[in-house]
Amino acid sequence: MIERRMLLRAGLGAAAGGLALGRARAEAEPYVLGTLFPMAGPNAEYGTIFTEGAQLALTHLAADKLLSRQVVLKAEDSQGTPQGGAVGMSKLVNVDHALYVLIGFTGVSKAAAPIGTRAKVVMVNGGGVGPDLAGLSPYYWNVIPLASAEVSRIAPYLVAKGWKRVALIYMDDPFGNGLRKSMQTDLPKAGGEIAGLFAITPAEQQFSALAAKVRDAKPDVVYFASYGAQQAQIIKQLRDNGIDQQLVTYSGALIPSVRSLPQAEGLIFTVQTAPWSATDPVTRRFLADWQATHKELPSVYHQNYYNAVRLFGLLAHGLEQQGKPVDGDSLRAELLRVRRFALVGGEGTFDDLGDLSVPIDIETLKGGQPVKLD
Template sequence: MSQFKRVISAGVMACALVAASASQAADVTIGALFPMSGLNASYGDIFGSGANLAAEHVNADNLLGGKLSIQYEDSQALPQQGVIGMNKLVNVQKVPYVLSAFTGVSKAISTISSRTRTVAVNGGGVGPDLAELGPYFWNIIPLANYEVRAMIPYLVNERKMKRVVLIYVDDPLGQSIKKEMETALPAAGGQLLEALSVPASAQQFGGIAARVRSANPDAIYVASYGSQQSQIVKQFRDNGLKQLFASYTAFSIPEINALPEAAGSVYTSQNIDWASQDPVTKRFVDDYKKKYNKMPTAYIANYYNAVRLFALLSQQLIKKGQPLTGENLLKQRVETKTFDLVGGKVTVAENGTVTMPMQINEIDGKGGKVVSTAAPK
């Protein structure tokens, strides 16, 4: 081989090694704390489908110059399990960014997030106090106070249902919704007849149904999640209760939408135009339908957006030559403020929360239909 060819060959090999090294260095892993077992495992499947699709799109577009991966840990929707998973993600996997879900889990991991300067992003829990967990805890979902404030005027003014009984799970999520309803209902001209708490593990509701029957409300608001909310609906109907069920985004899961006893129930979620032609939303909807043969839901969009938000922030940091740390991600989010996500441009407030228009959905056994919209309050 001539000296010229040897030099060229060596140069090509060196470039290849440098390129391979750069590619390897650019590979990045983020974490996700989802329930993958237990009574709420279906939520983990739902959340993960959105997060995984976002990662596929990020990698297809080569936004980070290397592969984005998601390391999942099973929270079981329980605070203690969430803390165990968070410690593993932060201390072993060294991730800079973690997807969180459920109010109790989110609150439990927030101190670890703050102490280690690891960004945690919630797309499922809706307790209003999740807005107060420090600069490293963000919410990509409108919180329960916005959901309740959208639902109450709809019930009182549009449906003429002023007398409401609340069934709430006795945890931070349920307690926060109870607190919001105690204010929102009287302000709208309604009345909270009773607020009945149930343990998070409860699955038998015959006694609670009897108390609701005695109160004789116009509507029953269910602040629960997972298999428990399905059991509440079924057992209340079995006990002869025919009133309208109302709830928040948790009612968007397939199990509730396919439940005959839940037909006609209404629930809030953020307003997303699934037929929008904006490139991000259209690509998300088209690819999700192609992959899963069904329409996405707000939860799925939330976790797609959470992963896409990480990619957009990281892309800017990479251009600046800055490492992908939680501290730098926070600085870049504060600097950028507005992002192109599913649903359109989203502005993240200083406290890491988002506000969006809300919609009221009615369960019809066919994926649901929008019956009303409301501006954020």
């Protein structure tokens, strides 16, 4: 069950504070899972996708009768912003008493993590890719490869293609700065160099001057790290203003507004390998049930949040078997004890930081469709 809470738009955010309708603990002590996704505003489409994956996993958990108690989902709107994240996380922790929170977005995570850590609430990320999300807190785990992994995958590929001078356009926020740092270490290591660094902000819309500066740096290839609809603006205006070099980015580009843009044809990006051909029973069941209702292939985000909820089920099941209480500390101990879990995409292994390692592909856009390159 989902309890929707709505906040107002970002500009009103501060005043909104906690203007969501709250409800204290319900029923007879179910396990409360929280979601902290953008549910309104420019990033709302991400929130919908994330929630769908988690919901399917909840259905499966209930059908399997894996746990002795009911599991309920409480939703808070993060608005995709650090402030929305801090407010929403406080509410999930203090009002809803969630013990396991699904989270996405880098800025949101960084603002919410201290609050969750203080309350020893486990936070699982399946959408944000900022490199410093690794080891953000002992209670903060990732089931998605982070941009640092995407950068170390693409850097040698670029150099091998003969594109040694890379112009880097990056968002001046926790996500973008983290990606920039990864690029600054990985690219020289692979034998390339940074031809120029160009910071942008989320609200920016005019990139003609930026294009002039990028062109002036004479790069072999242009890498940009932004998110949401701004990516389409960047691509269009770079192309319009005479940047003919190859454009490269990370997995965030896989959204409709980019894919439908004519100028995005040939864009190269990295993305976690989709496991739809895997033959293990967990993946097959996820895929079959997903396609039965949605009539199309799931996205990797669906997969990640399904895995996040499934992971909770497996951990709590293990703890119940051992007669231990289910809380942040015991969940973390159980994760580090077991390490290997049967998840969608096959067996997954977590490292000491609580991060799942996932293989990454290099793909390109052909006629709006992603095509594997390497």
